Amino acid sequence: MAELTKKKVFGRPSSLKESAFHFCPGCHHGVVHRLVAEAVDHFKLADSTVAVIGVGCGVFLYDYLAVDCCEAPHGRAPAVATGIKRVNPDTFVLTYQGDGDLAAIGISEIIHAANRQENITVIFVNNSLYGMTGGQMAPTTLPGQKTTTTPAGRKPRGDGYPMQMSELIASLPGSVFVARAACHTPAHIRQAGKAVRRAFSAQLEGRGFSMVEFLSACPTNWRLSPEEALRFIEEKMIPVYPLGIFKDELT
Amino acid sequence: MREKILAKGSVALAMGAVDAGCRCYFGYPITPQNDIPEYLSAALPKAGGTFIQAESELAAINMVLGAAAVGARAMTSSSGPGISLMQEGLSYMAGSELPAVVVNITRSGPGLGGIAPTQGDYKQATRGGGHGDYRLLVLAPSSVQEMYDLAGAAFALAFRYRNPVMILGDAILGQMKEPLLTGATLPLPDPPAWALSGARLRQPRLIKSLYLQEGEMTAHNWKLYNKYEAVKRQEVRVEVDCPPRCTLVLVAYGSCSRIVRTAVERSRRRGFAVGLIRPITLFPFPEAEIQRAAAAAKRLLVVEMNTGQMVDDVRLACAGTGAVYFKGYPGGEVPTPEQIEQEIERIIKAEELRRWRN
Numbered sequence A: 001m002a003e004l005t006k007k008k009v010f011g012r013p014s015s016l017k018e019s020a021f022h023f024c025p026g027c028h029h030g031v032v033h034r035l036v037a038e039a040v041d042h043f044k045l046a047d048s049t050v051a052v053i054g055v056g057c058g059v060f061l062y063d064y065l066a067v068d069c070c071e072a073p074h075g076r077a078p079a080v081a082t083g084i085k086r087v088n089p090d091t092f093v094l095t096y097q098g099d100g101d102l103a104a105i106g107i108s109e110i111i112h113a114a115n116r117q118e119n120i121t122v123i124f125v126n127n128s129l130y131g132m133t134g135g136q137m138a139p140t141t142l143p144g145q146k147t148t149t150t151p152a153g154r155k156p157r158g159d160g161y162p163m164q165m166s167e168l169i170a171s172l173p174g175s176v177f178v179a180r181a182a183c184h185t186p187a188h189i190r191q192a193g194k195a196v197r198r199a200f201s202a203q204l205e206g207r208g209f210s211m212v213e214f215l216s217a218c219p220t221n222w223r224l225s226p227e228e229a230l231r232f233i234e235e236k237m238i239p240v241y242p243l244g245i246f247k248d249e250l251t
Numbered sequence B: 001m002r003e004k005i006l007a008k009g010s011v012a013l014a015m016g017a018v019d020a021g022c023r024c025y026f027g028y029p030i031t032p033q034n035d036i037p038e039y040l041s042a043a044l045p046k047a048g049g050t051f052i053q054a055e056s057e058l059a060a061i062n063m064v065l066g067a068a069a070v071g072a073r074a075m076t077s078s079s080g081p082g083i084s085l086m087q088e089g090l091s092y093m094a095g096s097e098l099p100a101v102v103v104n105i106t107r108s109g110p111g112l113g114g115i116a117p118t119q120g121d122y123k124q125a126t127r128g129g130g131h132g133d134y135r136l137l138v139l140a141p142s143s144v145q146e147m148y149d150l151a152g153a154a155f156a157l158a159f160r161y162r163n164p165v166m167i168l169g170d171a172i173l174g175q176m177k178e179p180l181l182t183g184a185t186l187p188l189p190d191p192p193a194w195a196l197s198g199a200r201l202r203q204p205r206l207i208k209s210l211y212l213q214e215g216e217m218t219a220h221n222w223k224l225y226n227k228y229e230a231v232k233r234q235e236v237r238v239e240v241d242c243p244p245r246c247t248l249v250l251v252a253y254g255s256c257s258r259i260v261r262t263a264v265e266r267s268r269r270r271g272f273a274v275g276l277i278r279p280i281t282l283f284p285f286p287e288a289e290i291q292r293a294a295a296a297a298k299r300l301l302v303v304e305m306n307t308g309q310m311v312d313d314v315r316l317a318c319a320g321t322g323a324v325y326f327k328g329y330p331g332g333e334v335p336t337p338e339q340i341e342q343e344i345e346r347i348i349k350a351e352e353l354r355r356w357r358n
């Protein structure tokens, strides 16, 4: 009889701590955390990474990711990351930011960091509203989407149009890798993992600014069940925020 | 190597920072402090350091925060509106216990104000300026030499206490030229033990100011408080020039103290027994020295280039002992020694008249 051998095909990334996520059921922050941890493991970066954490539901990243972490004021993570990377070019520097953090209060910092071709990697979680503060409108809120500050639905004229940050950042010559991914199906999660690894490579090769935007579920503030939230991403978000790689200058 | 040169105040400060091991500067242009970034944009790359002209003061102070988090001696400089924009970052840095040096070459306000020298930012500097229960250590140079020396002292204090330190200058100090004796360039210190560097052969580290667990924030506030109490006990710097039997002691800092000193010397030549206290640290404030002077002379005259800010600290220090007079010159008006001399004479004569009448 042929001998049975055991091979581990799936497990917790070693840079993901054993603690249980605090996120709401169906939230995608946890999935994004895991993808980041997998990439950290893949490139063996656990002992050379400094993660800069924006203000939002991802602020407790340090409870889950076993790397050095620094909190940044709301929106300023790319500036903090710039300071870190310029002093220590050998550390791997990533920022973890929500859409309020990156596209509203911090839009200046993200654009200028990309424009300076800072050699950092940005993980951008777009859940179309402000999760942590209770579901207010963000620059990424969809037209017509109800939030606690757009009770009648977002009216683009006056409230603003949904901001396509990946397209915007990709248009800057300083960015070298920009992609938008989603986590609502296993296939999308696999794609997203690839994009994160590619973004990490950009920094590891010293090429410059890289960013992966995630369309991320916030069932709690969308007032949807986790399952309905997956459909919301497919049917409502992706038409406004097409998935794909907007720029890849790594060859 | 020590060298004697003729230098502008702003440049002396920048040189002092580099000699003290500062290798990163992040800033945004604003008058009247542009000499500092202009000098450092050439000097830092030459010294193997980093200079970034940031997109705003918000970005600049947060770049400083990042550099500080990995243990670097980082600095920024600005004035008025720019310093206001940095307050959030300074509050985060105090909360996260990160060291840095922030230079405010003041201009007048509120608002866009004017670019003439004033001391209108005293309270913003000494009360913390941003949100929350914290302080900055504040140094007030009054000469080109002190601009250089206090830059080095500021970095030493920032790292000793893990807190941002502000150097409060003004347009006079920034622009004037005086002889400067530069010091020995210090060897670059190793990054401190708490700095982020990647968790190699150790547990991951965290730099943060968010404390949500029950009791954590209270404990953190008391920890910071105890630090500031230690600063008050150990770091007061002040120049006291009070001859015996003074009947009036003047209190002034920064460029204003130079004018006041001239007035004091002239008044003494005319027979008035007047003294001068010049705080060099504004936080910690030289309370004990002020108290002693108030007890001995019974009268203090505070002269500031504003409508009255440090005078409140002088009153607190005196705690009712003696009379505290104030003479203010806001909005870019710089007093002449004659004006202050007249004020000294007026106070002393009025007092003599009062005594004679009694």
Ligand SMILES: Cc1ncc(C[n+]2csc(CCOP(=O)(O)OP(=O)(O)O)c2C)c(N)n1
Binding pocket: A055, A056, A057, A058, A074, A097, A098, A099, A100, A101, A102, A125, A127, A129, A130, A131, A132, A133, A138
């Ligand atoms: C200067 C400042 N303004 C406002 C806030 C309050 N605040 C905390 S998180 C947040 C929005 C977070 O939304 P987002 O970045 O989209 O992240 P999410 O929670 O949705 O993941 C806001 C406005 C703050 N912390 N600081």
Ligand code: SF4
Binding pocket: A022, A023, A024, A025, A026, A027, A028, A029, A057, A127, A131, A132, A217, A218, A219, A220, A221
């Ligand atoms: S509020 Fe939204 S973003 Fe925040 S943890 Fe809950 S589901 Fe996730």
